[in-house]
Amino acid sequence: MKYLCLVYLDENRLDELPDEECVAYDRSIRASGQCIASEALQSVQSATTVRVRSGKLAVTDGPFAETKEQLAGFYMIEAVDLNEAIQVAAKIPPARVGSIEVRPIRPIRESVAAAEARQQGHKQSL
Amino acid sequence: MSDEQSGQAQAMVDAVYRSESRRVLATLIRLLGDFDVAEEAMHDAFRAALEQWPRDGVPSNPRTWLVSAGRFKAIDAIRRHSRLTPLEEVADAVESIAAQTQGTDxxxxxxxxxxxxxxxxxxxxxxxxxxxxxxxxxxxxxxxxxxxxxxxxxxxxxxxxxxxxxxxxxxxxxxxxxxxxxxxxxxxxxxxxxxxxxxxxxxxxxxxxxxxxxxxxxxxxxxxxxxxxLPEPEPEAEGLLALMLLHESRREARNLPNGDLVLLDDQDRSLWKRELIAEGCALAERALSSRRFGAYALQAAIAAVLAEAPSAAETDWPQIVGLYDVLLRFAASPVVALNRAVAVAMRDGPEFGLTLIDALLDQGELADYRWAHAARADLCRRLGRKEDARSAYLRALELTRQLPERRFLERRLAELDR
Known part of the structure; x- marks a missing residue:
């Protein structure tokens, strides 16, 4: 099962986490085969929010929500269950300074594909 | 089946339901992997028991029978819904449920x-x-x-x-x-x-x-x-059980028939449940002697010392203060410090407790805690400082919403003028 570990952090405290330490963790989790994708993000000051309302594009500066901790990066991991995902998240270095939100992935492509296949089967049996 | 027979069958299944349904459910959740599916399967199994047991007799191990019936009912349910699910998934689900035979002992x-x-x-x-x-x-x-x-x-x-x-x-x-x-x-x-x-x-x-x-x-x-x-004795689990038994032992003594609160000092100790106290004290002692104890076992030990005393005056207050000192190291909180201050007042005299409580109130965290003001009021009363006691009771009353607590504080306030 896939989980997305969202790394939230007060950007003012970023200097408490040396890049070398984060990259060392990233290397080890990628080597273990548990990591599917991971990236760090530029500062939230570089964020742009995009909305389309009534067909009209609205672009604004900054993140969608102002919070004390900002999204600073992510790890997409593979784990057998939530307990294993929690163990992985606990080792992500920013967990010491900020927080890690662990979210299960919703298999949206698979469920749409399964619905399409059922529809197809139904038509054939008619 | 006659009405009488079906009544007996119902009573029999009801009795097994009361004693076994939680065990059966716990196992079905593991076998079926889903709370709701397991709950439905369990109810189906009990329905089947109601039909079959009066006719065939109660099985020698009703629990195993119910788990097995629940599994087959769940497989039936999956097959019934199979028109909506791809065939392979149905086969997989049925197979995996049927294959899990281990762990039903x-x-x-x-x-x-x-x-x-x-x-x-x-x-x-x-x-x-x-x-x-x-x-x-x-x-x-x-x-x-x-x-x-x-x-x-x-x-x-x-x-x-x-x-x-x-x-x-x-x-x-x-x-x-x-x-x-x-x-x-x-x-x-x-x-x-x-x-x-x-x-x-x-x-x-x-x-x-x-x-x-x-x-x-x-x-x-x-x-x-x-x-x-639990696979190993866990002192904190034993400590929590002890703590609850010791509180429970005093339930009848802590309220008057009209619901009014009675403080520990004034309780009729003959109403305390001796067998609960004995069990709680033994558990607390076992937990403390393990040396892996924590906050629950320590609170249980304090409750045990209180419960074993023949009267408030004959309570081993030095030991209680000592236990609070250790508890503060495990779980430092202003409320624990307040309780320790009250114990110090009992050991050394109200003026010593009052100094500690005033220091705690100055720190601010207990400013809106009604029992801090009530404790302060009580110590002032014992020291003869009537006006200080009155203002502290009034402050506690402002902060209290529960009716029995209000009545208790109002009674104390009225007693000041006697």
Whole structure:
């Protein structure tokens, strides 16, 4: 099962986490085969929010929500269950300074594909 | 079947339901991998028992029979719904349910009950949801019973349980007893839920008090079950059970028939339940001697010293102060410090306790805590400082919403002028 570990952090405290330490963790989790994708993000000051309302594009500066901790990066991991995902998240270095939100992935492509296949089967049996 | 026979069958199945349904459910959740599917399968199994047992006799092991019937009912249900599901998935599901034969012996079933407790008290669920789910799934209370005990609308409570089950399914919270390395941390969460349930029942004072008293009984049953099921003796689990038994032993003495509060010093000690005290003291002693004890065992030890004293004056206050000193190291909190200050007042005299309480109040965290002002008032009263006592009682009254507590404080206030 896939989980997305969202790394939230007060950007003012970023200097408490040396890049070398984060990259060392990233290397080890990628080597273990548990990591599917991971990236760090530029500062939230570089964020742009995009909305389309009534067909009209609205672009604004900054993140969608102002919070004390900002999204600073992510790890997409593979784990057998939530307990294993929690163990992985606990080792992500920013967990010491900020927080890690662990979210299960919703298999949206698979469920749409399964619905399409059922529809197809139904038509054939008619 | 005659009416009488069917009445007997109903009574027989009801009795087995009361003693076995939680065990059967716990095992079916493991075998079927889903709370709702397991619950439906369990009810189907009991329905089947109601039909078959009067005719064929009660099976020698009703529990195993029910688990097996539940599994077949679940397979039937999956096949019935199979028109909506791709054929391979149906085959996979049926096969995996049918293949799981191991762990349906008695040992395996007891493990399932522990799995159920740890899953319902998983820290990834909100504390409210942990409490509701534990009472529903482990204790077998109905949603309506839980709602009335917590003075919550039943639909709100039902939704809380539905959401918790959805999270277990979607986030894949595993159905397992934590590994030894995680057990202590996870046990904390289980003990917190049990103590929350107990306190909800113990501090009951409103109209719905009867169902709320039952909550204390459920909490004690849960703690007993946990102590028996844990693979190793866990001092904190024993400590919590001891603490609850010792509180429970004084239940009848702490309120007058009209609901008014009676403080420990003034309680009629002949109303204290001796057998609960004996059991609580033995458990507390065992927990403390393990040297792996924590805050629950220490609180139980304090409660044990209080319970063993023939009167307030003959209480071993130096020992209680010493235990509070250790407790402060484990669980430093202003409320623990306040309780220690009251014990110091009993040991050394009211003026020494008052100095400590005033220092605590100056720190600010207890400024809105009614019992801090009530304790201060009591010490001022004993020192003859009537006006200080009066203003402290008035402050405590401002902060109190519970009726019996209000009446207690008003009585104390009136006594000042006598």
């Amino acid at each position: 008695d040992d395996g079933i007891e493990d399932d009950r522990l799995r159920l407790i740890f899953t319902c008290c998983h820290p990834a669920l909100s504390p409210d949801a942990q409490v509701a789910l534990t009472l529903r799934e482990v204790c077998g209370l109905t949603t309506e019973e839980i709602a009335s005990a917590y003075l919550t609308p039943a639909p709100t409570l039902a939704q809380r349980i539905v959401r918790a089950k959805a999270k277990i399914r979607e986030a894949r919270i595993p159905y397992q007893v934590p590994a030894p390395s995680e057990l202590l941390e996870r046990l904390d969460s289980v003990l917190r839920v049990i103590y929350l349930v107990f306190n909800e029942g113990y501090s009951a004072s409103s109209g719905a008090s009867q169902t709320r008293h039952d909550l204390s009984g459920e909490a004690i049953r849960l703690a007993r079950l946990l102590v028996v099921l």
